[in-house]
Amino acid sequence: MKKWMVILMLFVSCGVSAAAPAAEDAATDTVTIWFARHGKTWLNTLDRVQGWADSPLTEEGKQVARYLAEGLRDIPFDSYYSGDAGRQQETLQIIRALQCDRSAPPTTLKALREVFFGGFEGLPNDEMIGAVVKKRGLTNSSQLFAEMKQGKLTLEHYLDEIAAVDPEKLAERAAEVKARMQSALREIIANAQKRGEKNVLVVSSGASILTMIADMTDDARKNQPLQNAAVVKLVYQGDTLKVTEIGNMHYVNAGKARMLQ
Template sequence: MKELQVKFVRHGQTFYNLMHKMQGWSDAPLTDRGIADLRKTAQGLKQIHFDAFYSSDLKRAMDTAEIIMQANTASDPDLQLQTDANFREVGFGIFEGIDDQIVGRKVGHPFGFDNFNDFIKQAGINQVRDATKIADSSGFAESSTDVYHRMAAGFQDLLEQNATGSTILVVTHGGFIRMLGEKYATKAQLAATNLPENGSVTTVLLTDQHVRVLDFARHNDQLDTDQAV
């Protein structure tokens, strides 16, 4: 049985995050705060030996990965960043770049909700993703099934491309990690957050038979207390 330990990092804060705009397949640069926070994440991960570095193919994730790689002192300095579109953020279609409160009201209203937070708490992230796809007139928004399909493809990429026992870093996105947690984390692990914070780290044991979340959305300030997790 092949087994990998994978650390999924949410990218740093971007201008869209700061302005509370929907940010899926669209992109925005990291803010100064985002870069500063990522340096904390990088410090917490710098002594971990990674056998490979991956990110989604969106620039905010690639820039985040580069900051972490530059700080790392335990891995082969010749390792190159690999990108995989399977790890990109959930696609929001026509709602990309729009204020998230406006989108929350439009998507949630038919179900009796006027914001994403209440909708997620009461109905779950999968129904919210499905409702967003229904409300999107462009046809580009992703349903929960769409996201889980490419998530599985991304996991398969990691298993095929890396040797058993490897430790892998993957920089991805908040919505992607939240859905990973919905499918594989325990209720206790999910209880602390609706959306993983920028720069947080989620550790997963990935095998060709199962996926197990070891640690969900650990804040970057906590990393140096237990670097082995």
Template sequence: MKKSVLQKFKLIALMLLTLSISPQVSGQNKKTSKQNNTVVLYVTRHGKTILNTMDRVQGWADTPLTPEGVEVAKFLGLGIKDVNFKAAYSSDLGRARQTARIVLDTKGQQNLGITEVPQLRETNFGSYEGDLNSKMWGDAALYLHYKSSKELFADMSKNPEILKRAMNTFKTLETLGIGENYEDVKARGQKAIREIAEKEYLTGGGNILVVAHGMAISVFLSDLDSGGKKISGTHMGNAAVSKVIYKDGKFTIESFGDMSYVEKGKQVLGK
């Protein structure tokens, strides 16, 4: 009889011990699961706008998409149709928001909302906003001791550091005192991308659409890759996609300025 009672006490003690350990094990499993929640960011440039068409400076200044810009956003939507987006973000400038909406509507995700993030804006070019691109780049070229903007661009294609110098020059030369330099844009943009990635990581990971701006994207991604991969491009086509993977707190840039999704969309329509 005494042996039977002793066995019962042992069984109860074992059950209590199991219950006390289970929540901790469950928490550990939950934590491990979160660490595997890969986030895939599809960082996209907006479609072509009125100021793009006029070859004028467009940073914080904003104009809507042209018919061509709407069309290329639709091409992207069709070309990326097989990618199911869990969330969508854009800068708070109309051309980025408009592009994101067209892409989502075209691919069949009409009910997915767009979170606007001001830190994803293009560079603020100050008094150069709305002026001819040739004027701004020409001024920068002369300031940096180039004979012409053509010579500046040729050097920039070989040395991405020249973009940094040019952007710093824009801030130096603009007269409103509100322009941004390379580090200004990089700091706010990388902070925004990291916050988006970490937020989505904590809620299960997934595919995320991020619509921003050409020069800004090249700056945001310039040295974001944890493996040391550098972004050498300084220009990308409208609706180009840069695919960025976020896992275990690190970023990997899988592609930059990819136009294959747009081309796939064109093929769908027989363009």
């Protein structure tokens, strides 16, 4: 009962002015971009490969998007972006609805899509992983994951391995994903500077977000999968772009705590 009362209060309070900007936004030339992974989908639940293939959010996926919205509630976002996948757009719609945001509609950028996994799209994840295991001469997926955990196999290398074993020879290589994602990032920053924006929220997908930051940080977390609704935060200031958070679930956890109290 308490949860729904909180949600109702969020809608009723739409006329309340936005919270004051966070201290990190005080500098006039600073732009903070919050990249969030979409909520859980049916293909996630079924453990199927989901790149350009798409599926709706599950109820659990919608709920985690609500938690994220509440956790980000005190941040005065100036603009919103998402890829053209339904799961990305649905996640952003939930966030904007619960934050009572009636500003200009979000911008959709095709470049913010998830990685394209070619002939593996829609198949069980085990089939794609198994093909990479075989190529690398390993015995099982546990050995593959151990290589990734130990830093012997980066996410970029893993995506290139998938492209190499794709039976249709259509899967994207890491360099292609990085190029389009960083192009979208440059566009987002340029738009923010032109409009005087300070905080931007972007909903995209896990592997594409991590590939985007692959050459921006040495943090080992860039090679670890993002949970649904996890946040990767970048701060652009004085022609310098820094990755300040990777895979942060604090916003989801804080939002959940507020909504269930």
